[in-house]
Amino acid sequence: MSNLTIGYSSIRERVAQIRLPEFRPDVEIIIAVQGGFVEGPDRDDVRMIYLDSLGAAKSRNVILKEAKGRYLVFGDDDMEWKDEGLTTILELFEHYEDLDLTLCQSENELGILRKRYRKKRRRLSKFNSAKAATYEITIRLSSFREKNITFNEGFGAGEKNFLGDEYIFISEACAAGLNCEFIPTTIAIHPSVSSGMIYGTLEDTEARSNVFQEVFDRFSIVVRIGFALKNLFRFRNPLLILRFIFRVFPKG
Template sequence: MSNTAPSPGPAGVTAADLTIGYSSLTDRVRTIEVPTSAKAAEVLILTQRRPGAPDAVVPRALEERASVVALDSLGVAKSRNAAISMAGRTYLLFGDDDVAIYLKGVLDAARHLERTGAALALGCAVDDSRRTRGRRSARAQRLTLRNSGRAATYLMLIDVEQVRSSGVRFDERFGAGMPNYLGDEYIFIADLLRAGLRCDAVPFVVGMHPSHSSGALWSIGRDLPARAAAIERAWGSRAMIPKAAIAAKNWGKIRNVRAAAAFVFRRHFTDAS
């Protein structure tokens, strides 16, 4: 009998292959809870301070567990890009300070990446009542511009080397902290797809997030222009078609002919902005 151990297959992926990159404002760092089951994972906490806010107060247990890096910037996309640059493990999960991470689902998603060669896996989440947020398919499926518009960053697990090699990063003109505060996740997926990388939605629950999220924002004055700008950035010159489809599908939330027309026909974003 040979004493040589077999090479580990996809099931050999462990927490030691994982970086969890939390993005947090300084006044919310203390709410971060790293799962105890992820002791072998690398943990990064990337903090940003709003004007007038205090510096981060990091609980000792969290400081001993994680690398805490204060960024001299605002905008969650900048924080996500810092996580991509700093991650030291094979896979990177983007965490938020209000998300509870379910390690089993994250590792199942990582095994999917290893098995398929995909660059990004978009998992599922439950809300604070343990109900599934959004739709959850029974099996993995390819992401496209048409089915990834409701992606959330805290559901994203990436193959770090593939993403780094592609040169794709989050568009720092979008996301929380920027005037165009919606759609940074959608644009990131769109850019990965344009770079020829495979992105999949997977049926694994990777975390719990409270019911409220920016994806539910539909106010006429601020949310519609920000949403339109993200669609235009993702789709380019073809954006009018998906904007019209989205306006029709969500008419019950808009209920204003003039605002719907402006959403569809007005140009809300240019690359020079």
């Protein structure tokens, strides 16, 4: 049994650009490909899976099902891993057997942290994990299979609600009683621009509104009001703020 599975979600045209980590005998690599067949890397530690579906969340759910490692990280096809950071997190999982998920740090291509992070280790909840990125997450696979927690396939890249799938994933894990923690260790390098940083369009406003609805249900309007007040200038348009709060969007 592998100690770690690294699961990449990609499309046929982008598989060749994946920068794989160096071979380690205790690590398996899965590349879940959407959009057709493409030859994979000629490495014994790489397993290719071809999907008929589209959407990053669907791809990650296949990885959740197929992974053979004790622990699992989710990679994008435009990022790299920091080996020292991953090693630190795996040692933490081995030491704390009640630890089920960690949310860590990532940096951009210039070596600068991609956002503001807490300085100290902290328990996660749906109130403090909205800025999570998938490649910052490591999970104890057995815990998530036992609780049957997967990614919500109505959210994430490739869907109309193109963001928030990792936030919903963490929120559901917390609600199920799993021990989820932020750890101030950098494990990934990712380009500066990502879907979660997009603001000021009708599309991202609707997607973000739907994410909060999914996480907070009947209390979501209170959370949306608070979020809007905190991010007034990001919305750029008073009408978008009202749409976000009251979930009034064009049909279709």
